[in-house]
Amino acid sequence: MALRVAMIGSASAGRVARCRASFLIGSNYLRSLVGGSGGGAKYDVAAEGGGAGASGEGSKHWPVEIRHQKAEKAIEIEFENGKRFRYPAELLRVESPSADNQRVTASGERRVVAGRRQVSIVSLEPVGNYGLRIVFDDLHDTGIYNWNFLYELGDDKIARIRSYLHRLPGSLKVSSLMLESALHGSWQLCGFQQSGSLRERAQMMPFLFLEAKAADGIEMTSTISQQSQEDCKKCKEKGNDSEGIDEGDVLESEQLDDEEEEEGKEGQLVVRQHLLVKGEQQRVQRVCDIRKYGAVGDGLLYDTEAIQRAIDDCATYGGTVLVPSPKTFLTATLHLRSHVTLHVEQGATILGGHRLDDFPRSRDRWYVVLAENTTGVRITGRGTIDGQAHRFVIRERPEKHVMVSWNETGQCTGPECRPRLIGFLDSVDVLIRDVQLHEPAYWCVHLVRCNGARIVNVSIFGDFNIPNNDGIDVDGSNNTLIEFCRIDTGDDAICPKSTRGPVFNLTAHNCWLRSKSSAVKLGSGSEHNFHGLRFHDLTVVDSHRGLAIQLRDEGDVVDVEFKNIRMSTQYYHPSWWGRAEPIYITSVPRNKRTTKVGRIRDVRFINVTAHSENGIFISGSQGSWIDSLTFCNVSIAIDRWTDFPGGWQDYRPGDYRGLVRHKTVGLFADYVATMALRGVRIVWGNNKQPDWGQTLEITPRRVLKLGLSDVTLLDVVEEHPGNVQRGL
Known part of the structure; x- marks a missing residue:
């Protein structure tokens, strides 16, 4: 019997494969399917011997051909009886026979591996003569797929898929x-x-x-x-x-x-939908133009009551509240209802009020647009929702503006006491699409205990000198998708928090981010767990921090992946948290009253490139060691181009250590149990600084296990301060 192994498609995963070099040791009968420089490469490998012996003792079935279809993210296997099965990478990943995949929950149900829709196969490796080890680009490689398992999986594929889809959580x-x-x-x-x-x-x-x-x-x-x-x-x-x-x-x-339109009662537009499902009748959805309810749209008089009447009327049977252009509608808090779409036409603006009386009494409901306990709410259109942040500025300063604080209400203390722009509380099936969100006075989009929220093609523009105007805050919400967004704001751009509950299955991809704080930040509110977060294909520009995990409370951070990210980070005024770190991971007590800090483990950085004024900073603490960090194909180029002071390590927020004097380091690690560097390159630029220190600084006895593979660490030679470098 000849066992033929072929690769079809491009070698696009070559960079990931380079990180796996130490695991891809060759075999006489099955060669790695990843490698080479050209697309469309094909490999044919013959097995030694034949017959059942090639399948391993006890195997009922054995393959005669294995084809890796990289472009389709699948493999095909033809077995000895002529049957041929196609296996999507996602199916192989979620059905992996690894011990980790086979774990059961407290309720006795098998663990569900979600969020692997985009997973790809990096390589196939032989295991004896009885099966394969499949290496995925999320770095899972512990499953051994024997021939019988693969045959049964292919033969029972539809039932397996059906079972998996029904076991998925939430939305x-x-x-x-x-x-x-x-x-x-x-x-x-x-x-x-x-x-x-x-x-x-x-x-x-x-x-x-x-x-x-x-x-x-x-x-x-x-x-x-x-x-x-x-x-x-x-x-x-x-x-x-x-x-x-x-x-x-x-x-x-x-x-x-x-869509087909017809005139309805009272001059309201009725849209007849043609979505037909077998056994269902056509449904009719209303479009409620807010002008029909008395909205003026001059930007001076409040249109709150008219817009709210349109929302409440449309909510009766579900419908669309139309905010027409080219009008500007000034409003106090609007309360959205289930199955209502707020559609802001291009050229139209919803303008949030700036008076304390424009918002509900409770600070938890200070939003210009609020949806609470809703299902199926949408905010769509290419128009603008504007929070008038400039009306909350007390004094402009070049480093950071001084803002109004409504702490006289007793609802909050300190300077962070202003209304947010859009809030979804305890809601299911949320969609925000295409809108322009301008000038939030505080957080821009806030998801609290939501399930199944999607934020798609949204542009957020916040004043770069206003603090706390985060782009998207995901607090205690699960199954969240953020894609194709542009966020340009003073404070954190995308910020998952777990103060109101755990955060599971969040995916953010294909976004452009700029922030005077962190482009992506987990925390610092971290009372509950984070699990299964994916940040892929991001561009980060001129941010203070790039990718940050700030664990300060008792929640854990597990299974987080940053992949295919390009960024530049730089210094800003030290009143902003951060010291230009492209990657920042800390797990330290918030203050002296903190009795327990959670753990960070299984965090992966894959295909990350950064041009930065500082290096990577990683610090756990006693009782909160960081474990299982992987850096794969990470390239950091350090240089200086701003005049802000360097030579600091930043443990903020909290009073654990604050700002600490320390040389600028290419990669600093403290209280780390295990860390792997594969295909990592750290270099220094032309503009040598007095505060530049070592390229790699590992605290003795507080980094227990460090794995190195294909690592390049370069340092500037003292007597040649230009671009002359030497390997460490």
């Missing part, structure tokens, strides 16, 4: 109707030229949802009623093409363009 769970309809082809979608909202929901769904529809010859064909066909014909006459349901489609419509 990622796929309903029986959705799954069964998809598997048996009973859905038809008609009437949307662009089903943008459906594709957005698909970003939250596992790729396996689509696999369930397409695998083993199941197709999305459907017979629809004569009425449905007539409706589709109307759509096509209007220039809309009929589409099949995309992965993760939902039984609702949010697209208002190019």
